[in-house]
Amino acid sequence: MTKLASLLPGRNISVRLALYLFLMNGTILIVSSAIGYPFIGNIIKENTAYYAEHYIRSMNNEINFYIQDIDFMTLSLFFLDRNLFGLLNDDVRRIELQSYFDGFKNSRDYIDDIFLVNKHLQVGGTSSAYRDKLIRSDIYRSIMRSEGELVVSPIGPAGFVMNTDKAKEQVLFLGRRIKSPQTNETEGVVIVTVPANRIAQIIAKEEKRYDETILLIDRNAHIIYNPNPADRDAAKRLANMPPLSPGASYRSQDGYLYITGKSDGPSTMEIVGFIPEKALLKDAAAIRNIQIALNLGMLLIAMTMALLIAYRFLKPIIQLAYYMRQIGNREWLPYRAKTTDDEIGFLIRCFNEMIDRLQDSFERLAAEQEKKKQAEMRALQAQINPHFIFNTLNTIRWLAKMGRGEQVFEMITSMNEILVGAFQLNQPIITIGEEIGYLKRYIHIQQMVHPDKIEVVYELDEAILNKRIARLCLQPLVENTILHGILPKSGPGTIRITGRAEEGHVIIAIADDGVGSPPLPPTSGKGERERVGLYNVDKRLKLYFGEAYGVRLSSAEGKGTTVTVALPE
Structure with missing residues (x-):
């Protein structure tokens, strides 16, 4: 303690105050940081995972609403009219069928087109289609390989549509094979297309706040839609991600946080997300505010203690500064106070002498300038x-x-x-x-x-x-x-x-x-x-x-x- 006191200048008040404040504030910052940083790290991860899970779940619920509606519609068509696929045998009845499906389409703004293919490979629907191209399409072949469940095919152009403009549009393909309940034989195939921009609107919500990669995948974890085609590593990361533990909604691996956010019901598709762990700090504004408030509170206490300790040093300096400010207003007020032998006393004596000299100099200068x-x-x-x-x-x-x-x-x-x-x-x-x-x-x-x-x-x-x-x-x-x-x-x-x-x-x-x-x-x-x-x-x-x-x-x-x-x- 004696050695430390010998290092502090005995008469230099500015150095003493600076050292006292530095030591006190430094100690407070180190202690608060050591306590706060582990706490902040845990809250950031939990808060990010919680928000992202609910964010992705909301998207899954929205897209699942469309899928369930299409699933129900395609499943109930045959039961509403058992001769539905037989209508394709007659051209007049095919036009009536098109009008019938137009009603379904117009009542659901998320449906682009509906197509039917019967067991005789006759085609009908809301738009004219090339039969050969439709039968060779990925969605048709996937449906024929299925057991009657709703099948999803990746987003792409509907090349089998005769309308050239529609054939270039990006759509999501869904469909199923319809079987007769009595004979268990295939009666036909129903194919529904959904505009890709509707899917993009769901994924690209304004609430998105991370540098995440959002993917739409099917039940076999195959990518159906990637809004960022330039991200070529998305499929690789998805393939390398091991299954989540039961009840878990996220997993951290290879610098990414993998979040599923499954919907509230069964679904043919789901949306998953990859969030870089370095981006997790972007959602830490509330945590930073807590840390700042904690530091400010402790600094306020430390500064109050420092000011109380140093009050007897600061008071004469403040008064001297007041008299010095009066010089700018041409008020030559000397500092009339009891002086001491330290630096403050020396400053007061020099200030009073300077006031006398300045007053004489300004009076002479003003007279000379006027002349x-x-x-x-x-x-x-x-x-x-x-x-x-x-x-x-x-x-x-x-x-x-x-x-x-x-x-x-x-x-x-x-x-x-x-x-x-x-x-x-x-x-x-x-x-x-x-x-x-x-x-x-x-x-x-x-x-x-x-x-x-x-x-x-x-x-x-x-x-x-x-x-x-x-x-x-x-x-x-x-x-x-x-x-x-x-x-x-x-x-x-x-x-x-x-x-x-x-x-x-x-x-x-x-x-x-x-x-x-x-x-x-x-x-x-x-x-x-x-x-x-x-x-x-x-x-x-x-x-x-x-x-x-x-x-x-x-x-x-x-x-x-x-x-x-x-x-x-």
Whole structure:
């Protein structure tokens, strides 16, 4: 015990807890498995054999119902009409006989055809048949070798039927030799065919849950029907299986469980099954649940004991984790508790020191980021102002050179009103209504410079005019629309400015019917003069409102360009 205690670390609580829980849970699992596995093995085998026996017996009872009905029908035909086979001597009476058997057939949907052969080898029934082929068939010869009992022949095509379609169908053959009670002489033969798919429906039930092989055999253990012809070893396994002990319904041999499940009455045929023993575990869901419940119960007890023992170790760790989670919510709460000299005490002291340092660092970082953001926004604002002033002064220079003094005056007046708002850098955010006012003054300047060239249509919802937007954002976009969309176009052009609230955002679209161009994202930042406005506006909107907002450009050459501005609502 002393040696074991020396192996456990004295100050490492995580290792101690892990070792304690591992030893306790491991012991519980080993004990429960050692007790449970033999119990599970026996239950699986018994439960599988019980279920399979009743499953196969239910199939045998169903098929035995058909066989007994056919047995009774074939046996009673002669007694119902002792001149039954004599009716085959006359063609008219043969037609009446066919109608008579059609009634039997129609009342039993599992019967395909009924045939009669009298001692003069005359043939009749529900379908026309070739006499020679019928007499040479396996079922007829098997009947003639019998003593009057019901005979079954393996499933196959009824080749003696004249109807070519019916002759190709797979059927099960049953029949018997009818003897006269007075003379004990053979009066004739009755043959009944059952569709093979009816037999397949019985064997292929949905309740089938094993990888078993199901066979239909006769009283001599010859295979009549095998739903899986690819299983070539089925006959060999059946031949090698020794007889069952009296009262037994299954036997295990060569890795297979052989199950008979005999029907409740005598039968000419029976269904048997071979189940691979490795497939028995497929029916062990209930047993596994018992084992899982047992293990969970014992684990619950073990974990409860472990937690009670380790409570004094876990409590300070849980409290420390709570304070650490508060850091994610920017709550700088130090851990005020009595500290110890072990790892937990060391962690608490380090945590409190980290809280003090983090709080100072975050405050400095936030102040620096705010300063950086303001400086970057001012730089972007200042970048647009010279760009606008340069373009406008260049226009005024050309108007003055052309001697259009009155227009120069109006243009300078409008430019003055725009610049008064543009240089208010201490108020970078304004309403959309104010921005539209500045934009209209700029458009007025352009319409004076290019008369009858530019037409502007405004479609703005009143509800968005009081929403926020960065100052001087729309003017650079309209300026690019005019310079690169409308002016290069032959003839006048139209600019449509729309604004609406949509899914929690404000969407402003500036669309023109100008020359258009291949689309280029405004965030490319390549610095060309004609694109600096788009890049600048997109960058400022992201700085003010976040990465979800900004400018999106779509253009089709020869059709026009649309610039969409996304803003918060």
